[in-house]
């Protein structure tokens with residue numbers, strides 16, 4: 125089954141086309157086309173992502189990205205198609221708030237053959253709602269124009285399932301996964317522990333009560349005068365300081381670490397850093413030491429809560445997903461802790477290419493949804509910024 129997937133929930137505009145086969149015991153994925161445009165350089169200037177700006181960028185880029193993905197997959201063939209007046213009107217209405225996108229899309233549809241794909245998957249939440257809507261409306265328009273079924277994908281399910289992938293000989297495979305799967309999903313907008321058992325059936329085990337962990341990385345980075353996104357910058361400084369054998373004068377709190385639940389809190393940690401740097405000239409060495417102390421605190425809290433959740437759920441598999449799972453120290457720390465304390469649990473750390481937002485993960489989750497016959501209604505599908513995993 126060929127799935128074309130669209131991701132616009134935050135600051136990456138991405139479209140991928142995957143050939144998918146198999147079932148839950150053994151699923152195979154081949155990436156036929158993958159086009160992604162990051163808006164990071166645009167948002168960097170403002171120190172964060174503004175939803176309306178992200179939306180405008182998605183609208184501008186979706187058609188070119190679609191063309192690039194189809195071309196790479198060798199599914200783009202020129203044709204001159206007359207679009208019916210009815211379809212032109214419907215698409216115009218659907219994309220009425222994105223006039224330029226509507227124009228570009230109609231032009232594209234007139235010039236190209238209906239591609240040989242079987243379904244269209246799109247992220248319908250969670251994320252920035254205006255950004256999500258562009259992707260959802262674009263997917264609806266393609267579904268109507270090409271007469272292909274539509275699948276709504278939860279972005280977090282994409283992060284979780286794609287982290288179960290192993291790559292062998294250029295083929296992506298998900299196989300022999302022991303349930304329950306415990307997912308630690310850590311990104312700029314989310315910090316949650318979810319258990320999956322059976323497949324695609326979720327239970328929320330714990331979540332942040334305030335800031336997401338990625339958000340804490342970004343805010344602490346800003347306090348240290350580092351650019352957005354802060355995670356990779358903090359990581360660089362912290363890694364440099366880990367090679368330094370001197371003692372670290374900074375000690376940071378581990379919020380809620382011994383509380384008898386699996387929830388997190390990161391705003392106190394962020395505030396603790398703020399008090400340490402407020403009104404001070406912070407030297408390069410001190411920045412490195414702070415980054416180091418911050419990462420240690422984050423890793424320890426994330427691990428302790430995850431260990432508690434492993435006990436609570438009896439999970440056989442632990443999967444990390446989301447942008448923060450790219451963090452070098454966190455990956456090392458979790459690998460070490462699992463091998464020391466839970467060697468019977470299979471640990472999955474996503475390939476770095478899959479940690480940040482992409483459409484490959486949306487195609488993968490879309491395929492599992494298709495296996496469960498969970499298709500969306502293109503008339504009623506909506507974007508939901510707070511969509512939960514259920």
Ligand code: KG4
Pocket residue numbers: 134310311312313314337338339341342353354355356359446447448449450451452479480481
């Ligand atoms: O999953 P993602 O790409 O987008 C959201 O859905 O939010 O995650 C982005 C977040 C940002 O907060 C970024 O700072 C963080 O992931 N991040 C990292 C690293 N790379 C990205 N945090 C810590 N260490 C990293 N290496």
Ligand code: ZN
Pocket residue numbers: 279283311446447480481
């Ligand atoms: Zn994400």
